[in-house]
Amino acid sequence: MILKHLALASFAILSLSACQSTSQPSPMPLVNVPFTEPMASDFRSEIAIARFSELLNRTDLSTEQQAKLLYDRGVLFDSLGMTTLSRIDFNRAVTLKPDLAEVYNFLGIQHTLMQQYEKAYEFFDSALELDAEHEYAYLNRGIALYYGDRAALASDDFNAFLARSPNDPYRVLWLYLSQVNENQQQALIQLKENAQALDESQWAFQLIALYLGDTTEQAFLKTISEGVKSKQEYIHRLCEAYFYLAKLYQAKGLDYVAADYFRLALATNVHEFIEYKYARLELELMNGADAS
Template sequence: MIFKHLALASFAILSLSACQTTTGTESTPIVNVPFTAPLASDFRSEIAIARYSELLNRVDLSPEQQAKLYYDRGVLFDSLGMTTLSRIDFNRAVKLKPDLAEVYNFLGIQHTLMQQYEKAYEFFDSALELDEQHEYAYLNRGIALYYGDRPGIAKTDFSAFLARSPNDPYRVLWVYLAEAKLNKDQALAELITNATALDDSQWAYQLISLFTGDMSEHDFLSRISEGVKSEQEYAQRLCEAYFYLAKLHQAAGQQYLASDYFRLALATNVHEFIEYKYARLELELMTGEDAS
């Protein structure tokens, strides 16, 4: 049943209308893309939240046990898009146990999303002081620096993140995005060089081909469902694809297309993916909205 549904979903077309229309005529579609139903919340996460809440009412818990429960519940809140509740739990956890590096990493992400970049840097610095090998703190601090208009320092963090796994296409892509803010020609040359370490059989390699110009947007979209084994995987793949397509069009100055793709990334409901989280921030920045 899943494969039948996905086969249909991959051919479903969503037409998005342009923001500008000609008087007396119908609006013209901007993009035609594969689409699927938004990812539903995992009921198991909701049950786990209820269980953690029951455990936190016990009086015989040590501060360390309480901190771990607040952290675990916060992660689940975050995965369901309940950002405020997750932040409350993360703050509780770090007060009880100030040496939880992963909590600082999550708090850094959340302050980045609120455009509170200086505070975000502090949290990521704390995470790395506690655990220098916390590689995703390098990624997330790099993203905070990227959105905080510090692309040179951002690239340093992205490069450190890439060095820990040179065969990861996403890491290669974030190095490119930072460098492209400094020197587009150099960024493309470096992207092509870094791509030589990648396995071109991975689906994410197609993202690299898209940015190097070796694959057209039409071909990229038409192959997006290849190898997908579940609806969840399909929604996750679409979330990533839409976000990076938006970044590609944004760099080309095609703001209407970029905003439409960012909205499509949000429509997948893949709350735990960074592409989902930063699609919302991108839209806020495009409209000049201050989330803080």
């Protein structure tokens, strides 16, 4: 969820094959999904980080300017997957300027990913106290509550998030994910109702169709490249598709398939997407369950 840029990548087959002579038939693929190379780091982000670092060495900056530079550099570190460095900058930013709602939102996400849910709730609460209309704080607090096994409270936040943009398929889907384990039949009824407000021409509507059972997995996978205007957009779609397919298989109790799709989401390298971030958390939770 979030972003887009350059040339369409074609479908590739993930397959395992043994050594074979030219007389042997081609092996059938074990997994047949669209795939491409991981997202490359944006060199412009690295240059910007270097520039912000130079500016932070100046002695004539106001406290507010320092805080803003630390926040901006932290966002870039986060987008490149340098989570620890970004967290250091975010913590320094709110020490200098405690009223930066967006910094608390980022810190909440990072503590969710560390499974420090109580601390995450505190950060999201702070973000919303500073800015009650910070809609993504509702989304991210809802996700923290979802992973913290507080489904009812998560649904409240996802409903608040959806109310601000009822035509967003991702908001509809996260509300469904928070409800399905509590009451699958009622969650499906509400998913159908919420789907009526959506624009079926949006690619993300195919995610809703998949969850409703109105399209097959193979038909859904074929839509990923439709209307794509850049390689970046294609990789973004793959990240989202893999994550939500994983959640679908997880709900069916097929964790071994879900784990493969979570790994595929991570293979896209789209660090700034919540689907990428939480694919890693999902795998950590699965590994923890396996170890227990």
